[in-house]
Amino acid sequence: MKDPHKVLLHPQMSEKAVKLIESENKLTFIVARNATRVDVKRAVEMLFEVKVEDVRMEVLPDGRKRAYVKLAPGFMADEIATKLGVL
Secondary structure, X not given: OOOHHHHEEEEOOOHHHHHHHHHHOEEEEEEOOOOOHHHHHHHXXXXXXXXXXXXXXXXXXXXXXXXXXXXXXXXXXXXXXXXXXXX
């Protein structure tokens, strides 16, 4: 299993990321280039002790990889974002 600290590089802090936290219970992270959806799901669940419902990923024009992580009902993205300093 991959080290969760090497999978999740840092949270994305943008206006869109904040809107996703508030409206869709989603967190946004910049992740390792070789990370898979399963890697991201496991890393978020291990580091933040939550359940993940869905992970969507995209490669950015600059070559970085971004993951949108939707938390399962009962887990609040805004609480994690506050701990991370995003909100």
